Amino acid sequence: MYRVLITDNLSPAGLKILKETPGIEVDLRKGLTPDEVRVALHDADGIIIRSETKLTPEILKDQPRLKAIVRAGVGTDNINLPAATREGIVVMNTPAGNTTSTAEHTIAMMMALSRNIAPAASKLRDGVWDRKSFTGTQLAGKTIAIVGLGRIGLAVARRAIGLEMKILGFDPFMSVERAAEQGIELYRDIDEMITKCDYLTVHTPLSPETTNLIGAERLAKMKKGVRIINCARGGIINEAELAQAIESGHIGGAALDVFVKEPTPPDNPLLKLPQVLCTPHLAASTDEAQELVAVEAAEIMAGFLVRHEVRHAVNMAPISSAEMADMRIYLDLGLRLGVVLSQLNKSGVRSAKLTFRGEAATKKTKLISNAFAAGLLSSALAENVNIVNAEMLAHERGIQITESLSSEVSDFSTMISATVYTDEGECSVAGTIFGRQFLRLVRVNQFHLDAYLDGTLLLYRHIDRPGVIGTIGTACGQHNVNIAHMAVGRERNEPGGEALAILNLDNEPSAEALAAVQANPAVTSVQLLRLPKAGNPLPWLTTQSV
Numbered sequence: 153m154y155r156v157l158i159t160d161n162l163s164p165a166g167l168k169i170l171k172e173t174p175g176i177e178v179d180l181r182k183g184l185t186p187d188e189v190r191v192a193l194h195d196a197d198g199i200i201i202r203s204e205t206k207l208t209p210e211i212l213k214d215q216p217r218l219k220a221i222v223r224a225g226v227g228t229d230n231i232n233l234p235a236a237t238r239e240g241i242v243v244m245n246t247p248a249g250n251t252t253s254t255a256e257h258t259i260a261m262m263m264a265l266s267r268n269i270a271p272a273a274s275k276l277r278d279g280v281w282d283r284k285s286f287t288g289t290q291l292a293g294k295t296i297a298i299v300g301l302g303r304i305g306l307a308v309a310r311r312a313i314g315l316e317m318k319i320l321g322f323d324p325f326m327s328v329e330r331a332a333e334q335g336i337e338l339y340r341d342i343d344e345m346i347t348k349c350d351y352l353t354v355h356t357p358l359s360p361e362t363t364n365l366i367g368a369e370r371l372a373k374m375k376k377g378v379r380i381i382n383c384a385r386g387g388i389i390n391e392a393e394l395a396q397a398i399e400s401g402h403i404g405g406a407a408l409d410v411f412v413k414e415p416t417p418p419d420n421p422l423l424k425l426p427q428v429l430c431t432p433h434l435a436a437s438t439d440e441a442q443e444l445v446a447v448e449a450a451e452i453m454a455g456f457l458v459r460h461e462v463r464h465a466v467n468m469a470p471i472s473s474a475e476m477a478d479m480r481i482y483l484d485l486g487l488r489l490g491v492v493l494s495q496l497n498k499s500g501v502r503s504a505k506l507t508f509r510g511e512a513a514t515k516k517t518k519l520i521s522n523a524f525a526a527g528l529l530s531s532a533l534a535e536n537v538n539i540v541n542a543e544m545l546a547h548e549r550g551i552q553i554t555e556s557l558s559s560e561v562s563d564f565s566t567m568i569s570a571t572v573y574t575d576e577g578e579c580s581v582a583g584t585i586f587g588r589q590f591l592r593l594v595r596v597n598q599f600h601l602d603a604y605l606d607g608t609l610l611l612y613r614h615i616d617r618p619g620v621i622g623t624i625g626t627a628c629g630q631h632n633v634n635i636a637h638m639a640v641g642r643e644r645n646e647p648g649g650e651a652l653a654i655l656n657l658d659n660e661p662s663a664e665a666l667a668a669v670q671a672n673p674a675v676t677s678v679q680l681l682r683l684p685k686a687g688n689p690l691p692w693l694t695t696q697s698v
């Protein structure tokens with residue numbers, strides 16, 4: 153059974169999907185302290201969160217069971233992504249489910265701010281009929297500047313056009329033509345744009361580039377009386393400097409749904425200003441958005457755990473279940489070639505090169521290289537190495553992995569060759585797939601052969617002369633070691649030279665059995681390799697079972 157921990161409010165429709173998925177059990181625990189989340193994760197394969205649970209490096213460290221985090225929503229800034237990637241945990245989100253609700257909230261905030269809805273309603277509730285203090289401003293004919301023209305920014309633009317506003321936009325990843333098609337005048341310079349607007353709204357992620365994007369200097373450049381809206385992330389607009397600009401009378405007011413610290417402390421000066429309208433991170437809190445993101449989050453988690461598909465991942469490439477079905481055998485091959493090379497080479501690996509030939513060259517080779525890297529690092533690192541973190545861990549160790557593709561079909565219709573370059577020289581292997589399901593090791597350095605790529609492999613180099621194979625077979629038999637398959641490769645495929653034999657064994661040989669093989673005068677070296685059993689349940693994801 154896969155266990156999914158849920159620590160924030162999730163709409164019942166999402167819970168229902170998870171509960172009805174065979175093989176998944178739900179552990180719903182809200183209001184946990186950070187340390188309680190850490191402990192609860194020891195028994196979880198996946199966790200679904202919204203914005204309240206913070207997944208810090210301390211919480212994510214040493215969680216060998218945890219494979220996936222799904223954020224029911226857009227922003228993943230409450231998850232430490234480098235830490236999740238380092239621990240080999242896939243992070244996925246539900247990017248589109250709350251776009252409309254968040255855009256509507258942005259427009260609602262802009263309108264409420266312009267017409268003083270909140271203070272007027274509050275005064276009326278106190279019994280005061282005040283029509284003089286709350287004269288507002290009309291939106292039609294005004295100019296709104298939108299920073300960040302992604303899903304929500306564009307949805308806000310469409311609605312603002314309906315309100316007869318003029319739309320300016322700034323987004324380094326948007327073309328002038330595409331913006332113009334949406335009725336947006338795109339600026340390449342944010343500083344120029346902000347001097348021209350009556351309203352400014354931000355819709356970017358919170359990143360090092362967008363933190364304090366709007367601070368004292370830019371606020372000062374804006375027209376007097378501009379109103380500012382933030383329904384994206386606290387910290388994009390500097391809170392203290394915004395409060396000062398409003399108090400000074402330069403900025404006309406602000407509508408804020410998000411804060412640097414959430415819940416924001418009651419002494420946040422912005423909360424005290426009458427020109428500021430605040431909501432407690434409510435933009436996505438509609439029945440519709442919550443149902444959409446909960447259903448999508450549940451489907452993403454179930455798809456990942458049960459069908460091994462990766463949707464909307466923010467720290468690895470996505471794979472559909474159909475692609476996964478097609479790629480799985482290749483990922484397995486890449487992983488196993490990496491494991492073979494990691495065990496053949498005891499000295500430091502500096503770099504590795506993969507060559508994909510024939511059908512292999514048509515696959516998502518980057519993922520196969522990551523699986524190879526996971527296998528390569530598996531015996532060296534104590535931590536769980538998998539397709540998510542292998543590239544990062546290899547990079548941190550200065551190991552560069554390069555790829556080359558060749559559509560040429562050599563002896564096999566599909567083949568992956570892998571070479572590692574170590575302090576002592578280089579070592580290379582090649583593998584192929586028979587019948588779309590059987591993995592074979594078809595070359596070790598200069599020796600071409602055909603060995604199974606699973607379980608226990610006994611490799612011995614020897615002088616190719618009559619009787620050697622028979623004596624080794626007898627030695628194995630005398631020590632109760634059953635040989636499932638045997639492959640021999642000869643140098644230049646000629647008799648009398650050096651040869652490499654690989655025995656696929658049904659059971660682990662004892663030290664005495666290995667000594668008996670080594671005792672043969674024709675044998676020059678003996679080595680045992682341990683590979684995952686055939687059909688490793690998640691060979692692409694984890695090397696824990698190696």
Ligand SMILES: NC(=O)c1ccc[n+]([C@@H]2O[C@H](COP(=O)([O-])OP(=O)(O)OC[C@H]3O[C@@H](n4cnc5c(N)ncnc54)[C@H](O)[C@@H]3O)[C@@H](O)[C@H]2O)c1
Binds near residue numbers: 228
């Ligand atoms: N308040 C809420 O409840 C709520 C709900 C949903 C989303 N959000 C937040 O809204 C924001 C936008 O969400 P989205 O779904 O539109 O994301 P998105 O990824 O579709 O769009 C983000 C846009 O920002 C642009 N961008 C990135 N860096 C930029 C920069 N330095 N300057 C200008 N543009 C930049 C990107 O190119 C992209 O087009 C996110 O921060 C998200 O977390 C908040």
Ligand SMILES: O=C(O)CC[C@@H](O)C(=O)O
Binds near residue numbers: 202204227228250433
């Ligand atoms: O979970 C929520 O309600 C907030 C979601 C929102 O911040 C998001 O980034 O999607």
